[in-house]
Every structure is written in C-alpha cells, then in structure tokens.
Amino acid sequence: MSAQTGGAAARPRIWNDPFWRGLMLQGALLAAVVALTWFVAGNAVDNMHKRNIPTDFAFWSNPASFDISQTLIPYSATSPNSQVFWVGLLNTLLVAALGVILATLLGFAAGAARLSASWLVARLAGFYIEGVRNVPLLLQIIFWYNVVLAALPDPRGAVALGGVVFLTKRGLFLAAPVARPGFSAVWIALGVGMAATFAFRAFAARRQRETGMSAPVGAVAAALIVAFPLIVYVAAGQPLDFDIPKLRGFNFVGGMKLSPEFAALLFALTLYTGAFIAEIVRSGILAVAKGQSEAAAALGLRPAQTRKLIVMPQAMRVIVPPLINQYLNLTKNSTLAVAIGYPDLFNVFAGTTLNNTGAAVQIVFMTMAVYLIISLVTSGVMNAYNARMSPRER
Amino acid sequence: MSAPAFVRSASAPDLPPPVPTAGPMTFVRRRLFAGPAATVFTLLAIAFLIWAAPPVARFLFVDAVWSAPDGGACRAPGAGACWAYIWRKAPYFVYGSYPLDARWRVDIVLAVGAALIAWLAARRAPGRAIAAALLFVAYPICAVVLLYGQAGLGLPVVPTDLWGGVLVTLIMAISGIVLSLPAGVLLALGRRSKLPIVRALSVGFIEVIRGVPMITVLFMANLMLPLFVPESWSPDRLLRPLIGVALFASAYMAEVVRGGLQAIPNGQFEGAMALGLTYPQRMRLVILPQALTIVIPGIVNSFIALFKDTTLVAIVGIFDFLRTVDTARLDPQWAGPTITATGYVFAALFYFVFCFGMSRYSIAMERDLARGVSN
Numbered sequence: 050m051s052a053q054t055g056g057a058a059a060r061p062r063i064w065n066d067p068f069w070r071g072l073m074l075q076g077a078l079l080a081a082v083v084a085l086t087w088f089v090a091g092n093a094v095d096n097m098h099k100r101n102i103p104t105d106f107a108f109w110s111n112p113a114s115f116d117i118s119q120t121l122i123p124y125s126a127t128s129p130n131s132q133v134f135w136v137g138l139l140n141t142l143l144v145a146a147l148g149v150i151l152a153t154l155l156g157f158a159a160g161a162a163r164l165s166a167s168w169l170v171a172r173l174a175g176f177y178i179e180g181v182r183n184v185p186l187l188l189q190i191i192f193w194y195n196v197v198l199a200a201l202p203d204p205r206g207a208v209a210l211g212g213v214v215f216l217t218k219r220g221l222f223l224a225a226p227v228a229r230p231g232f233s234a235v236w237i238a239l240g241v242g243m244a245a246t247f248a249f250r251a252f253a254a255r256r257q258r259e260t261g262m263s264a265p266v267g268a269v270a271a272a273l274i275v276a277f278p279l280i281v282y283v284a285a286g287q288p289l290d291f292d293i294p295k296l297r298g299f300n301f302v303g304g305m306k307l308s309p310e311f312a313a314l315l316f317a318l319t320l321y322t323g324a325f326i327a328e329i330v331r332s333g334i335l336a337v338a339k340g341q342s343e344a345a346a347a348l349g350l351r352p353a354q355t356r357k358l359i360v361m362p363q364a365m366r367v368i369v370p371p372l373i374n375q376y377l378n379l380t381k382n383s384t385l386a387v388a389i390g391y392p393d394l395f396n397v398f399a400g401t402t403l404n405n406t407g408a409a410v411q412i413v414f415m416t417m418a419v420y421l422i423i424s425l426v427t428s429g430v431m432n433a434y435n436a437r438m439s440p441r442e443r
Numbered sequence: 444m445s446a447p448a449f450v451r452s453a454s455a456p457d458l459p460p461p462v463p464t465a466g467p468m469t470f471v472r473r474r475l476f477a478g479p480a481a482t483v484f485t486l487l488a489i490a491f492l493i494w495a496a497p498p499v500a501r502f503l504f505v506d507a508v509w510s511a512p513d514g515g516a517c518r519a520p521g522a523g524a525c526w527a528y529i530w531r532k533a534p535y536f537v538y539g540s541y542p543l544d545a546r547w548r549v550d551i552v553l554a555v556g557a558a559l560i561a562w563l564a565a566r567r568a569p570g571r572a573i574a575a576a577l578l579f580v581a582y583p584i585c586a587v588v589l590l591y592g593q594a595g596l597g598l599p600v601v602p603t604d605l606w607g608g609v610l611v612t613l614i615m616a617i618s619g620i621v622l623s624l625p626a627g628v629l630l631a632l633g634r635r636s637k638l639p640i641v642r643a644l645s646v647g648f649i650e651v652i653r654g655v656p657m658i659t660v661l662f663m664a665n666l667m668l669p670l671f672v673p674e675s676w677s678p679d680r681l682l683r684p685l686i687g688v689a690l691f692a693s694a695y696m697a698e699v700v701r702g703g704l705q706a707i708p709n710g711q712f713e714g715a716m717a718l719g720l721t722y723p724q725r726m727r728l729v730i731l732p733q734a735l736t737i738v739i740p741g742i743v744n745s746f747i748a749l750f751k752d753t754t755l756v757a758i759v760g761i762f763d764f765l766r767t768v769d770t771a772r773l774d775p776q777w778a779g780p781t782i783t784a785t786g787y788v789f790a791a792l793f794y795f796v797f798c799f800g801m802s803r804y805s806i807a808m809e810r811d812l813a814r815g816v817s818n
Contacts, residue, residue, distance in 0.1 A: 075640040082644065089671040096670045166481040168474035169488040183798035184791045185751040187758075188765055192787045199783075381656035388758055399662060409666040417655045417663070424654035 093410060101407075108406040115401055117392045119308055130402050137394035138419065144311065144393065145380040148318040152379060153372075155319055156326025163331050174327065181324040187385050189321055194313035194389040204300050215294055215301060221312050222294035225305040231288035238281035242273040249273070310391035314383065322379045326372060333368035334360060366438055373431045377424055384420075394419060502781075503788070514777035517785075524785045525777070532771045539607015539762050545592075545599065549610050552586045556617065564804065566811060579621050590614075603681035607762035609793075611681070615688055615753040615763065620746050622689035627696025628735075632726065634697065635704055645697070652694035658755050661687040665759045684756045692749050699741040703734035737812065743805035747798045765790055 063069045097104050110129045117124055121139045124132050162174035181189070199218055202208065207215040213224040246269070253264035282289070294304030307315075337360050345355040384395040399416040403409055446452060463469050476482045506523030508516045510530070517525035529536075538546050559582055562574040590610075592600035606614075633645030652660065664687030669677045678686065707730055715725040735742075757766035768786045772778065 071638045075638050078644065079640055092672055093667075093670045096674065099674075102670075162484075165484055166474075166477050167485040167488065168470075169492075170481075170484045173488050173491070179799060180795065183747075183751075183795045183802065185754040185765065185794055187754040188787060188790055188794065191769065192784075192791070196784045196787060384656040384658045385755070385758075387658065395656070395658065399659065403666075410670065413659060413663050413667060417651075417659045420656055420659065421651060421654040425650075 097410070102410075103406065103408050104410075106408075106411060108402070108408045108411070111406070113402065113405070115405065117397055118390075119311065119392050130398075130406065133402050134394070134398050134415075137392060137397040140391070140397075141380070141383055141386075141393040141395070144314055144318065144383050144386070144391070145376075148315055148322065148379050148383070149376050151315070151319040152322035152326055152375070155323030156375075157330050159323060159327035160330025160334070163327060164334060178324045178327050181320055182328070186317060186321045186382055187388055190313060190317040190385055190388055193316050194309065197316075198309045198313055204296060207296070207301070213291065213293060217301070218309065219300055220309050221307040222301045223305045223307070224291040224293045225303070227290045227292050229288040229290060231285040234285045235278050235282045235288070238278040239274065242277045246270045246273045308391070310386070310389050313389055314386050314391045314393075318379055318382060321382070322375055325375050325378070329368055329371045329375065330364075333364040336367045337363045369438070370431060370435060373427060373434075377427055380423055381420060502784075514779045514782065517777070517781055518779040522781060524788065525779065525781050526785065528771075528777045528782055528785060529789050531777075532774075535608060535771055536764060536767050537609045539610060539767055540605045541607065541610065542601060542605065545601055548589050548592075548598070548601075552589055553610070553613070556582065556586070556613070566808070579624070583618060583621055603679055606681060608767045609764045611756075611761060612750075612753050612764040614681075615685060615756055615761075616746070616750045618685055619688040619692045619749050619753070620742075623692035623696040623749075624742070626689070626693035627700050628731065630693060630697035631700035631704055634701055649694045649697050652691055653698070657687075657691050657752055658758060660691045661755055661759050663687065664690070681761065684759055684761055688749070688753065688756070691752075692745065695745050695748070696742070699738050699745055700734065702741060703736075703738035704730065706737050707734055740805040740809045740812070743801055743808065747801050747805075750797060750801075751794065764793065 064073075094104060096102075109131050112127050113130050113133045114126050116126050117133070117136055119140055120136045121143065122132075122136060124136050159174050159177060162170050163178065165171045165174070201216050201218045204215070204217045204219055207217045207222075209215050215222040249264075249269050250266055253266050257263055292303050294301040294306075341359050341363065342355050345359040346352075350358065383393055386393040387396040387400055390396065395416060399412055403412045406412070475485045502523040504523075506521060508522055508525050508527050511517060511525070511527040514525070514528065516522065517528060534546075538549055541549055556578075559574055559578045562568055563571055563578055565571075568574070588596070589598065590601065590606070591603070592598040594600065630645050630649055633641045634649065636642050636645070661684050664683045668683050668686065672678070711729055711733065712725065715729040720728065753763060754765045756763050757769070762770070768790045772783045772786045
C-alpha cells in the first residue's frame with residue numbers, strides 16, 4: 050500500500066496527468082482532422098480526374114463567353130473569367146452599399162416610430178417589423194420581383210413620378226444628372242462648406258465648455274453645407290443638366306436604368322434588414338435608463354435636446370455592434386440575388402462561371418473566401434470601434 | 444355685527460369634473476393626439492391606412508375567388524386573390540410529389556412530430572425529458588424508415604426526389620436543429636476549452652461558417668460533397684443540402700450555447716471540481732443543464748432563423764414548401780394574373796404563423812426564466 054502511494058502519488062499515471070492527457074487528446078484530434086483532410090483531398094483529386102474536372106486555376110484567364118446584364122467596369126463575353134469575378138464583386142458591393150444606407154435610414158425611422166407617442170404610428174411600425182421579420186427573405190425577393198415589379202406597366206404606359214422617374218416592368222428609369230464644365234465649383238463650395246462646419250463645430254464646443262454659451266450649430270451647418278453650394282450653383286449658371294429618359298419605340302432611352310432584378314433585390318434587402326435594425330434601435334433606446342431622461346428634464350433640457358444629447362449617445366453604444374452585424378447579414382443575404390438573376394458575385398461567378406468551367410472546388414472556396422474576408426475585416430473594424438466607444442471605467 | 448369678510452357665506456362654484464383617465468376619448472387624446480408632432484404623425488398614419496387598406500382588403504377578401512374548379516373564375520378581370528387555387532393545390536404544397544397511396548406515412552410522421560413538439564414545448568407538461576429523448580433520438584430514425592420505406596416491413600421505397608412541400612421544409616428544419624444542437628454544444632465547449640488545438644479548430648469552424656453566406660455552404664454541400672467521398676458513398680440528393688443546413692446551423696448554435704456557458708458563474712465550475720467530478724461529469728451534471736436552460740429562448744430563436752433559411756434549399760433544386768408554391772403558379776390550368784400573388788401571400792402567411800408563434804413562445808419562456816420558474 051505504502052509502496053504504491055509513495056511512487057505513484059508523486060507522479061500520477063500518464064492518463065491522469067492533465068498535461069499529458071490534454072496533449073494526447075489534442076494529438077488524437079489533430080490526427081483525425083489531418084486524416085479526414087487527407088481522405089477528402091485524395092477523393093476530391095481522384096473524382097475530379099475521373100470526371101475531367103479541372104483541378105488548377107487555368108480557368109481564371111480563359112474567356113468567359115457569356116454576357117452580364119449589369120457591369121460597372123468594362124466587360125464583354127470575350128473577357129477572362131477573372132473579369133467576371135470583379136464585375137460580380139462590384140455588383141455585390143453596389144447592392145450591399147446602397148442596401149446598408151437605405152436599411153439604416155429605414156431602420157432608425159421604423160425603430161423610432163415603434164416608440165412613437167402616436168399609438169397608431171407605433172402599431173403600424175410594429176406591423177411592418179413583425180410582418181417582415183417573420184417571412185423568409187427569399188420569399189420577399191421573389192415577391193417583389195414576380196408580383197410587384199412584374200405588375201408594372203410596359204414602358205409605353207409607364208408610371209411617371211414627377212416626370213423624372215418612370216416605373217416600368219423593364220426596370221426603373223431615372224433622370225441622370227450630367228455635369229457641365231462649371232460644376233466643379235459646386236464640389237469645391239461643398240468641400241469648403243463642410244470644412245467650415247467642422248471648424249465652427251469645434252469652436253462652438255470650445256466656447257460652450259469655457260463660457261457656457263451655446264451656438265446654433267445646426268443652422269450654421271445647414272447654411273454652409275446646403276445653402277452655400279446652392280448659391281454657388283446658381284451663381285455659376287446652374288451647370289447641371291438632367292438627362293431625362295425618353296420613350297423611343299418600345300423602351301426608354303437615356304437617363305439611368307435600374308434593372309428590375311436590382312430594384313427587387315434592393316427593395317427586399319432594405320425592407321428585411323430595416324426591420325431587424327428597427328428592433329435593434331428600439332432595444333438600444335429602451336436600454337438607456339429612464340433616470341437619464343428624467344434627470345435631463347430636471348436640468349431643463351427640452352425633449353429634442355434630451356434625445357440628441359443624452360439618450361442617443363448612450364443608445365448608440367448598444368446599437369452599433371448588432372447594427373454592424375446586420376450590415377454583414379445584408380451583404381451575405383445579397384447572394385440570394387441568384388434566385389432572380391441579379392448578376393452579383395455569387396450568381397455570375399459561383400453560378401455561371403462554375404457551370405461553364407466545372408471548377409467547383411476552386412470557385413466555391415474563392416467565393417467563400419471573399420465573403421469571409423469582408424466579414425473578418427468588418428468585425429475587426431467593429432472591435433476597434435467597441436474598444437474606443439466603451440465607457441472608461443476606473 | 445356683520446360676519447367677518449373672510450368667512451365664506453355662499454358655497455364655492457363647482458369645479459369642473461376631473462379629466463377622465465379611462466375610456467375611449469382619453470385614449471384618443473393621450474395616445475393619438477398628444478402634442479403637435481404626434482397629431483401630425485397620427486394623421487399621416489390615418490391617411491396611409493385610407494390609401495393602402497381598402498385595396499388590400501378588396502384583393503384578399505372582397506374580390507377573392509373562394510371556390511372554383513379551375514383558373515377560369517380567377518382570370519376574370521377584377522378578380523382578387525384566388526383562394527380556390529390554394530385549396531386545390533394544398534396536397535401538393537404539403538406532400539410534393541409523394542405517391543398518393545403512401546401519403547398516410549407522411550401524415551403519421553407529421554402528426555407524431557407535432558405531438559412530440561407540443562409535449563416538449565408545453566411549459567408545465569410532465570416527463571419532458573422523455574419527450575426530448577423521443578424527439579431527438581427515436582423519432583428521427585422512425586421517421587426516416589417510415590418516409591423512405593423498408594421493403595422488409597412491407598413499405599415500398601419512396602425515392603427522395605418525390606418528397607416535397609411542407610414535408611421537406613419540416614425535415615430540413617427539424618433535422619437541422621436535432622443535428623446542430625449536439626454539434627453546437629461540442630463546438631461551444633471546444634471554444635471555451637483550455638486546450639489550444641481544440642480551441643483553434645472550434646473557433647476556426649465557427650467563424651468560417653458564420654462568415655460566409657448560407658447559400659455558399661449549401662453549394663459546397665451540393666456540389667463538393669460528392670467529390671469529397673468515394674463515388675459509391677455519394678450522398679443522396681436530399682441528404683446533401685441537409686448536411687449543409689446542419690453544418691451551418693451548428694456554428695450558430697455553438698454561439699448561442701457559448702452565451703449560456705458564459706452566464707454560468709465560476710463558482711459552479713469550481714464547486715463541481717471541488718466535488719471531484721471529472722470534466723465530462725462536470726459538464727453533463729452541473730454546467731450544461733443550467734447553461735442549456737438559460738439559452739432555450741436563444742435556441743428557439745435560432746430555430747426560427749433556421750426555419751426561414753430552409754427556403755434556400757430551393758435554390759439548389761430541392762422542392763421545399765416555397766419551391767412547390769413557386770412551381771405550382773406555372774400550372775397552365777390555373778395560371779393567371781393573380782395566381783402568383785395568391786401563392787406568395789399564402790406562403791408568407793404560413794411562414795409568419797410558424798415564426799411569429801415561435802417568437803411569442805420564446806418571449807414567454809424568457810419571462811418565465813426571468814421569474815425563476817423552473818423548466
């Protein structure tokens with residue numbers, strides 16, 4: 050007995066020693082993962098050779114030989130597949146960027162509306178939010194595409210809004226601004242106005258800290274950023290023309306065209322993500338303790354000031370992390386474009402190019418890598434923001 | 444002697460009645476027209492309702508065609524939603540192309556599944572552990588045997604490409620949750636492990652899956668899974684997206700479970716250690732029962748997300764409920780201007796009823812948990 054406890058207790062059996070046990074466990078796991086990868090890779094190479102599927106990246110520079118309906122950079126059917134990748138990526142980023150902006154506006158408006166003093170407005174916002182959140186996005190996208198946009202009239206009977214926007218089943222046509230030479234003066238005026246606004250804001254903040262006097266920052270900003278460039282615009286002889294779409298034969302020419310696919314995808318993504326953002330905004334505002342706004346009222350701040358100076362800055366801390374998450378979701382959800390044929394990265398690259406070249410493994414991994422990089426970069430930025438915004442505690 | 448001037452000789456005039464604090468007029472004053480901004484918004488909302496509600500009501504109810512033998516009545520000008528079409532197509536929406544004489548098998552599977560879920564979900568039902576065991580272990584096996592068929596049992600085989608509709612949607616969603624829960628628990632434990640390789644592998648898997656769109660995972664499962672295994676093992680057409688859904692759901696489930704693990708105070712871990720429990724015992728007997736109870740609302744929420752996300756299998760060619768609705772609208776016997784809208788509204792209602800119901804359940808559950816009612 051004593052002989053057993055003497056030697057063995059000082060040095061436990063190897064499978065009872067946490068260090069060695071952990072090492073063995075991890076070694077076994079690693080071996081299993083490596084074996085699985087080996088098995089999968091071996092099978093993949095075998096199967097791909099058997100089925101004549103390319104295993105290299107030669108497809109990358111081969112001609113794509115198909116057309117894409119919306120290209121932001123030069124592209125033709127003779128362009129290489131690499132160009133398909135870039136065209137698709139830009140289309141994805143375009144719909145994602147516009148969607149993020151519109152969904153943020155809609156989401157903040159709907160979130161505030163759900164907390165409105167008007168019961169009816171709050172209920173309507175609730176209807177929108179619950180109705181949209183609980184229905185699959187794919188269904189909403191095909192609803193907009195196959196029902197709403199398909200019900201629009203032919204270009205000949207287009208619904209004209211103010212003579213500058215025309216809604217047709219062939220797409221939405223908008224008047225396109227065309228700058229004449231003198232227009233750069235307006236840009237300069239806008240830049241000057243913004244710089245002056247920043248300077249004035251800094252000055253007003255310093256004066257308020259030192260003397261307690263407040264300044265009408267909002268009015269000054271409006272004058273500098275809106276009125277000043279407008280005056281310059283008029284003074285320069287209104288150097289901006291609008292290319293208004295005109296009906297030629299069976300379709301419109303000129304102006305800007307939003308394809309029905311793009312419009313349906315953008316509407317659906319905006320409405321869907323907007324509903325989630327609205328809930329985030331609402332919970333962020335409700336997360337600010339009631340004592341904060343009561344104390345602000347006791348200090349004599351008006352309700353609008355309380356909202357702007359007390360509630361929103363604290364609410365934003367709660368709102369921003371899940372908000373960024375929604376932006377990522379929107380970007381990832383834009384892959385549903387494949388259901389209606391909007392030429393985003395997934396549709397043209399992981400769809401058409403994959404079918405044409407058969408290089409499934411390479412293309413799917415590349416597509417995944419793109420979305421993964423977008424996600425990782427965004428969450429990196431978000432973590433940096435969180436570190437900066439979190440309250441400093443002693 | 445006259446009375447002093449400060450003594451009142453006549454009674455004071457009656458005060459006006461107090462402002463009522465209940466009743467419809469108070470509601471109107473306080474909740475609709477409290478202040479100028481609220482008044483403007485209320486009026487705008489009323490204007491919106493007057494503009495939008497009548498056409499919608501006319502389309503859905505007044506002008507709707509409730510019964511018709513074919514699309515003729517629905518094609519008449521001015522006709523609204525074609526509910527007759529939904530009624531006629533309902534079997535297709537539920538069973539897909541599952542053979543008519545074998546549909547009783549689907550009925551049994553759906554009914555037993557519904558009963559088990561109701562048992563598990565009822566917050567005061569007895570023996571919920573038994574229900575969970577049945578639902579997560581016995582039910583899936585029996586359901587697969589019954590649905591796919593087994594010649595030895597006298598059940599002819601029904602190949603999976605005939606399955607469709609609500610059946611496939613529920614198969615995707617339920618097997619997604621049944622497979623992702625254990626996988627998610629393991630991944631969450633792995634992510635919190637002190638062993639660096641285990642942690643790195645878990646974090647890598649979770650973050651990669653959460654960083655990519657679900658449709659790419661489905662594409663990977665659909666196109667690449669057959670390449671990754673020897674040809675003779677090539678998975679069934681329905682099984683491939685199912686594996687994709689399960690992989691995708693487990694990464695999200697892992698994050699839900701991790702939230703629960705983080706909420707358990709350190710004293711619980713230390714106390715379990717002090718009792719001399721091994722790691723598996725600590726997790727199984729002390730930590731996981733508490734952590735999983737806390738995250739039941741989170742699990743329900745991820746089930747809602749999963750339920751909506753199962754529609755994506757339609758893109759890789761599986762006839763789920765949404766795909767059957769989207770296909771049926773092209774039937775020449777019914778095709779007409781209102782058929783598409785009717786089908787989509789019906790599908791939206793179906794998903795809404797399920798998802799909204801589950802989210803209410805999850806909120807009620809959260810309240811119970813906050814009150815400390817044991818589950």
